[in-house]
Amino acid sequence: DNAGYRYFMRKEILEQPGAVSRTLAGCVTNGRVIEAAFGSAAGTVFDRTEHVHIVACGTSYHAGVVARYFIEQICRLPCSIEVASEYRYRKPVTPRGSLLVALSQSGETPDTLAAARLARPGGFIASLAICNAPKSTLVRESDLVLLTHAGAKLALPATKTFTAQLVALGVLIGALVRRYEDDSCRERELVAQLLTLPAVIEATLALEPAIRSLARRLAEERHMLLLGRGIMYPVAMEGALKLKEVSYIQAEAYAAGELKHGPLALVDAAMPVIAMAPCDTVLEKLKSNLMEVRARRGQVVVFADPDSGLISKEEVASIAMPGRLAEIQCPVVYSVALQLLAFHVALFKGIDPDHPRGITMNSGRE
Numbered sequence: 001d002n003a004g005y006r007y008f009m010r011k012e013i014l015e016q017p018g019a020v021s022r023t024l025a026g027c028v029t030n031g032r033v034i035e036a037a038f039g040s041a042a043g044t045v046f047d048r049t050e051h052v053h054i055v056a057c058g059t060s061y062h063a064g065v066v067a068r069y070f071i072e073q074i075c076r077l078p079c080s081i082e083v084a085s086e087y088r089y090r091k092p093v094t095p096r097g098s099l100l101v102a103l104s105q106s107g108e109t110p111d112t113l114a115a116a117r118l119a120r121p122g123g124f125i126a127s128l129a130i131c132n133a134p135k136s137t138l139v140r141e142s143d144l145v146l147l148t149h150a151g152a153k154l155a156l157p158a159t160k161t162f163t164a165q166l167v168a169l170g171v172l173i174g175a176l177v178r179r180y181e182d183d184s185c186r187e188r189e190l191v192a193q194l195l196t197l198p199a200v201i202e203a204t205l206a207l208e209p210a211i212r213s214l215a216r217r218l219a220e221e222r223h224m225l226l227l228g229r230g231i232m233y234p235v236a237m238e239g240a241l242k243l244k245e246v247s248y249i250q251a252e253a254y255a256a257g258e259l260k261h262g263p264l265a266l267v268d269a270a271m272p273v274i275a276m277a278p279c280d281t282v283l284e285k286l287k288s289n290l291m292e293v294r295a296r297r298g299q300v301v302v303f304a305d306p307d308s309g310l311i312s313k314e315e316v317a318s319i320a321m322p323g324r325l326a327e328i329q330c331p332v333v334y335s336v337a338l339q340l341l342a343f344h345v346a347l348f349k350g351i352d353p354d355h356p357r358g359i360t361m362n363s364g365r366e
């Protein structure tokens, strides 16, 4: 039963503030991370962790790419990530002190399970599962587990499980940064920023009417580019995946600095280019990339911070996102907006977003 909502996808998008609060409730207290929430051995494992390797598929992979930026930037630990379907068939070299992190909302994706099973033979110190299904195979087989509490996922496209994964990864970062910083300042700051996310997500959900109008304009398009830099690049990747999956638009994500190495040739007046522009350290770089797009008459659409200088009539369309976001909040908030965009484009095209063609629910199938 989808409780009065016509589509589970929209219901699950709107459930995200709750998914985030419930996930945090089990693993933070008094402004700090509860390490035992990962399992009794967590402290010893994190003390020995010198490198993090993440494996995942699809949307979960994108959550992992976001986490890689933060694990390196905030915890100063080297971090690598690979799609599980590639990793499992390689002969990888595992650096000393590596922790394997498997991300899977279902805990049953065969490639992710196979990759996680390489933890012991591969020389990892331990495996950690971040998962939404407490009774899943992945949870049973992993040394450490952090559960997300997004609730049952009934729509095929992953929405609330993705944001809950990002938050759980934020908690992992809080636990790891303890070991890098002498005091608990950074950890407390991170936890406080995670705890304010439900309110910021609410503010993003309130943008639905504006995003719906944008969706109406984009529904006729057959292809588009999504641009981001830094942590916004994986957000663009996830947005592009949602647009492909539920709107059947050939949406491609690029790290904005890569445009000049080929994709710019695709840009003309018929190419919508959607850019994610929070006020971060790479905003000015992104702006110069957008000038290149405008010079080729590309249709620039921005999801941007109110103070970015990009909310103007110069753009074809702009959505003013919540401002003054902490860096750890940006991927969650901008992803919610892109989920709403993909959902409404699907509806304008007459597509049932809960059941995209050719895709089935994860159930151990390979």
Ligand code: BG6
Residues within 6 Å of the ligand: 057, 058, 059, 060, 103, 104, 105, 106, 107, 108, 109, 112, 156, 157, 158, 359, 360, 361, 362
């Ligand atoms: C795919 C789903 O089959 O599996 C994606 O369509 C999902 O939405 C991916 O992200 C991975 O799933 P899981 O359960 O391992 O996170």
